[in-house]
Amino acid sequence: MDVSDEENMAAWLMSVNILKIQPFKLPSLSPHDARIRMKAVGICGSNVHYLKTMRCGDFVVEEPMVIGHECAGIIEEIGSEVKHLVPGDRVALEPGICCWRCDLCKSGSYNLCPEMKSFSTPPSHGSLANQIVHPADLCFKLPDNVSLEEGAMCEPLSVGIYACRRANVGPDTRVLIFGAGPIGLVTMLAARAFGVPRIILVDVDDFRLSLGKSLGADHTIKVSTCIQDADEEVIQIKKAMDADIDVCFDCVGYSKTMATALSATRAGGKVCLVGMGHNEMNLRLVSAALREIDVIGVFRYKNTWPICLDLLSSGKIDVKPLITHRFGFSQEEIEKAFKISADGSSSIKVMFNL
Numbered sequence: 001m002d003v004s005d006e007e008n009m010a011a012w013l014m015s016v017n018i019l020k021i022q023p024f025k026l027p028s029l030s031p032h033d034a035r036i037r038m039k040a041v042g043i044c045g046s047n048v049h050y051l052k053t054m055r056c057g058d059f060v061v062e063e064p065m066v067i068g069h070e071c072a073g074i075i076e077e078i079g080s081e082v083k084h085l086v087p088g089d090r091v092a093l094e095p096g097i098c099c100w101r102c103d104l105c106k107s108g109s110y111n112l113c114p115e116m117k118s119f120s121t122p123p124s125h126g127s128l129a130n131q132i133v134h135p136a137d138l139c140f141k142l143p144d145n146v147s148l149e150e151g152a153m154c155e156p157l158s159v160g161i162y163a164c165r166r167a168n169v170g171p172d173t174r175v176l177i178f179g180a181g182p183i184g185l186v187t188m189l190a191a192r193a194f195g196v197p198r199i200i201l202v203d204v205d206d207f208r209l210s211l212g213k214s215l216g217a218d219h220t221i222k223v224s225t226c227i228q229d230a231d232e233e234v235i236q237i238k239k240a241m242d243a244d245i246d247v248c249f250d251c252v253g254y255s256k257t258m259a260t261a262l263s264a265t266r267a268g269g270k271v272c273l274v275g276m277g278h279n280e281m282n283l284r285l286v287s288a289a290l291r292e293i294d295v296i297g298v299f300r301y302k303n304t305w306p307i308c309l310d311l312l313s314s315g316k317i318d319v320k321p322l323i324t325h326r327f328g329f330s331q332e333e334i335e336k337a338f339k340i341s342a343d344g345s346s347s348i349k350v351m352f353n354l
Contacts, residue, residue: 010066010129031081034136040152042070043341043350068128069095069119072151082136091139092151095119111302143313153319154308160186162301171195179251180208253277267291
């Protein structure tokens with residue numbers, strides 16, 4: 001089936017602070033591909049970074065790009081070699097396409113593939129469109145009791161799941177999380193599902209801390225953005241935990257949050273850097289090394305969609321409260337949605353229903 005440009009529209013990032021819904025020509029369907037009608041697409045913080053600055057970390061937008069990567073939809077058409085899906089299936093999409101040929105892919109670390117092509121990571125187009133074409137083996141069928149919106153939330157949840165795997169948290173781990181935005185909150189939900197008994201959540205925003213508390217944080221602490229306050233805040237954090245902090249997840253990625261994390265975490269503990277707020281940081285790594293604190297990097301995820309769907313279907317994780325705003329797919333609505341998401345004062349996850 002051919003889909004004309006007029007029938008398939010997408011949200012294009014044109015330049016700083018300019019998004020336009022314009023035609024999007026689909027690639028041809030290969031034997032191992034599927035064509036999916038998008039039904040739910042979430043706004044990620046990286047999307048907002050691209051809109052504001054045309055870059056996120058080391059990734060720079062140099063030409064117009066379709067945005068969006070947290071997504072789920074309905075199978076419209078499958079390639080001749082696809083056996084596990086049929087038209088009408090509801091699926092969540094893992095956005096990254098690796099090469100499967102390099103040493104990293106062969107060793108299982110496909111998330112680090114240097115040839116990775118991932119939705120809305122320059123120069124690859126994203127998924128905020130009526131329809132897209134994607135490898136069928138990256139389309140995961142949703143259980144009957146998991147909604148399309150929850151399917152789209154598998155992408156951010158995967159970051160939390162993978163971070164918890166990287167840090168090897170469990171029932172004997174006491175956890176500190178910096179950042180009560182979407183990634184900090186899904187990391188908290190994942191840690192709890194992995195059996196973590198006590199979690200402290202830290203942020204600068206009362207609204208986000210309140211939601212984190214309602215979702216199960218044992219204690220929340222409001223901090224400042226001033227680095228001079230870090231030492232006093234470490235004392236406050238340790239008092240609230242009333243025990244050693246085994247693992248800290250920095251889901252912000254600023255110099256201050258990492259410095260505070262390194263100071264608050266016990267000797268022999270772990271600091272897991274998840275957020276990418278600052279490209280460069282000035283940190284006292286020698287003092288952290290003398291206390292044998294392991295600094296663990298997290299980049300995206302690998303092999304997480306099946307466990308995400310299991311945790312959602314079983315009810316062990318509920319991501320629905322994170323979806324605070326919903327919009328349709330029109331020029332007016334995408335502009336309003338990104339404005340609300342960028343503001344952040346009243347939103348966690350902004351979702352498009354197509």
